[in-house]
Amino acid sequence: MMMIDTEQLTKTYNGRGGCRGITLQVPQGCIFGLLGPNGAGKSTFVKMLAGLHRPDSGRAAVLGHPLGRAEARRKLGYLPELFRFQDWLTPEEVLRFHGRLGGLSSKDARSSAFRSRIREVLELVGLSEAADRRVGGFSKGMQQRLGLAAALLLEPELVILDEPASALDPVGRYEIRSLLKKLRNKGVTVFLNTHLLEDVEELCDEAAFLYGGELLAAGPLHKLLGSAQDGSAGGMGWRFRLGGWLPESLAEVRDAAGDELSSALSLVESDPNGNALLSARVADREQAGYLVSVFVRSGLTLYEAGPETNSLEDWFIRMAQSRQGGAPQ
């Protein structure tokens, strides 16, 4: 069963903004990253999944149930993007309140079993020491940890986290990353809306990219990164490490490469000892092989040649540029 399954899901604000026609599947047990620049429609999409926004059109199922059903809500943990707990409550009180919101009876919310669950979850997010303090005195990072504790409190099968680490310091982010990996190991599905690309790169099995309210790409992360290399997003980047380089070499190899490839070649760096690093955007491997023959014929020594490794940041920028109509770099 897909944990999230949407078809043509649309929600706009009086016909503007929001997101349109989103068809997306999130399999069980993965960490799924939702990416996109500011205003792409990510929070709108997440709020529909969490039952906070009603779609204008389209269809969606969360945990196998249509949106907003109580059966799904019980197994869903949600951390909203901007939230604030009542200043005068302690974390324990906040969590007990969340237990009640999640459907626990007043008696169950006061039971010793639930009290120990509260302590467990506070420990999980690193807030044990602050369990008796008032939330009003919490830093932004502590508030965010408490939000995460609330999302995990009722042992959800699916957690939807809207920017869970935006206020955390590097140690906090590391801890939350470890926590999310542990959740995945337990079979929990994590749907993550985040701007932190290094988190996505380290954590996510799959990702989707929204832009201007539309879904531009979705799938396993390695495939998405690979697709930026297969020529569909403006060719493949290759790098060549060369020896015997002279100041006039660039003009020579450009000349020898011919019209089609001369402008694809650029010098990344060179030193007075004749070492140089060149990059080229080529259509396919054959063109890269042809450039190797050009370098050798020009009397250069080839030390290394290979495709540029694609970071998620490159991919993100290329996706956004391709949509803006700008030439992919």
Ligand SMILES: Nc1ncnc2c1ncn2[C@@H]1O[C@H](COP(=O)(O)OP(=O)(O)OP(=O)(O)O)[C@@H](O)[C@H]1O
């Ligand atoms: N309540 C609202 N009323 C009117 N327009 C809205 C509202 N919420 C969002 N929008 C618009 O819908 C579009 C998508 O916004 P949304 O917050 O979903 O994007 P996002 O990808 O989550 O952005 P960010 O990364 O900045 O949080 C934007 O153009 C935004 O201005």
